Amino acid sequence: MHSENNLMSAAAVQMPRIIYGTAWKKQATAELVELALRTGFRGIDTACQPKHYNERGVGDGIAAAKQRGLLTRDQLYLQTKFTPLNGQDPQNIPYDQQADLAEQVRQSFDVSLNNLQTAYLDGLVLHSPLADRQQLMQVWQAMEKLVQAGHVRQLGISNCYDPALFEFLYDAATIKPALIQNRFYADTGYDVALRAFCKQHAVIYQSFWTLTANPAVLADTVLKNLAVQYRRTPAQLLFRYLTQQDMIPLTGTRSISHMQEDLAIFEFHLTESECQQIRCLLE
Numbered sequence: 193m194h195s196e197n198n199l200m201s202a203a204a205v206q207m208p209r210i211i212y213g214t215a216w217k218k219q220a221t222a223e224l225v226e227l228a229l230r231t232g233f234r235g236i237d238t239a240c241q242p243k244h245y246n247e248r249g250v251g252d253g254i255a256a257a258k259q260r261g262l263l264t265r266d267q268l269y270l271q272t273k274f275t276p277l278n279g280q281d282p283q284n285i286p287y288d289q290q291a292d293l294a295e296q297v298r299q300s301f302d303v304s305l306n307n308l309q310t311a312y313l314d315g316l317v318l319h320s321p322l323a324d325r326q327q328l329m330q331v332w333q334a335m336e337k338l339v340q341a342g343h344v345r346q347l348g349i350s351n352c353y354d355p356a357l358f359e360f361l362y363d364a365a366t367i368k369p370a371l372i373q374n375r376f377y378a379d380t381g382y383d384v385a386l387r388a389f390c391k392q393h394a395v396i397y398q399s400f401w402t403l404t405a406n407p408a409v410l411a412d413t414v415l416k417n418l419a420v421q422y423r424r425t426p427a428q429l430l431f432r433y434l435t436q437q438d439m440i441p442l443t444g445t446r447s448i449s450h451m452q453e454d455l456a457i458f459e460f461h462l463t464e465s466e467c468q469q470i471r472c473l474l475e
């Protein structure tokens with residue numbers, strides 16, 4: 193069951209159609225997360241990766257918003273990531289790097305629960321595939337155990353651009369990936385083949401770099417003309433298009449007016465022929 197502002201995943205988890213991303217915010221993280229929640233975001237993406245994310249700050253921002261009575265835990269979609277060793281700062285690894293992969297997942301998960309001050313996660317995402325398929329499945333099976341124990345509601349993978357590898361994971365997994373989170377840009381052909389597989393198997397595609405990697409798309413006359421017609425910005429048009437394709441864009445804006453604009457995309461609806469014009473820019 194999909195509602196205007198939510199998508200139901202194959203794991204029966206309601207996900208907001210646009211999610212606030214928390215990378216690179218350092219000391220400003222708690223304040224920005226609270227601002228995002230106050231502005232109306234109900235989905236938060238983070239990672240147990242101190243190199244790029246202040247996960248503790250995310251937890252503090254959510255706690256502050258809950259304390260102000262802005263929302264309850266069950267009104268929030270909260271996802272974090274397990275980041276394999278090669279994505280961590282060697283000086284600041286949030287688990288024992290000597291431990292086996294399954295134990296690394298468990299330790300990282302415990303750190304996340306503590307940072308986020310929560311008893312469960314709505315989504316746990318593998319930040320990137322591991323070097324070989326056997327290692328990938330070791331990590332995935334450790335993540336599956338967290339779902340089976342009732343600590344995590346759904347699983348996903350990120351930075352997985354090879355359709356064959358994603359299909360392998362999908363087939364081999366007992367608990368199938370409910371989402372994939374990828375860079376959305378021309379270098380990967382906008383993941384057209386991968387997205388077709390996702391659509392067929394009800395896997396939700398989350399996009400990042402959506403604005404930063406697509407200046408030419410945002411400057412194209414198609415988006416510019418539609419922006420004038422709808423009295424919106426090209427960024428709003430692109431985000432709206434993606435949500436109408438049942439994709440979930442991540443936005444990490446620090447600006448309250450951009451937060452408001454990002455949430456206001458649900459106030460208008462593109463026609464199928466307008467969507468087709470935008471689709472032609474993204475293939």
Ligand SMILES: NC(=O)c1ccc[n+]([C@@H]2O[C@H](COP(=O)([O-])OP(=O)(O)OC[C@H]3O[C@@H](n4cnc5c(N)ncnc54)[C@H](OP(=O)(O)O)[C@@H]3O)[C@@H](O)[C@H]2O)c1
Pocket residue numbers: 212213214215216237238319350351373399400401402403404425427428442443444445446447450451453454
């Ligand atoms: N899985 C991964 O490996 C991975 C990698 C990168 C990111 N992510 C996730 O994705 C999130 C988003 O990251 P991103 O790389 O897509 O970029 P971003 O952090 O969302 O940056 C977007 C940029 O666009 C600008 N902007 C202009 N108009 C905007 C509008 N209407 N709405 C939003 N931003 C607007 C923002 O500036 P202002 O701040 O001035 O608005 C900002 O400079 C991250 O926080 C993280 O959660 C995941």
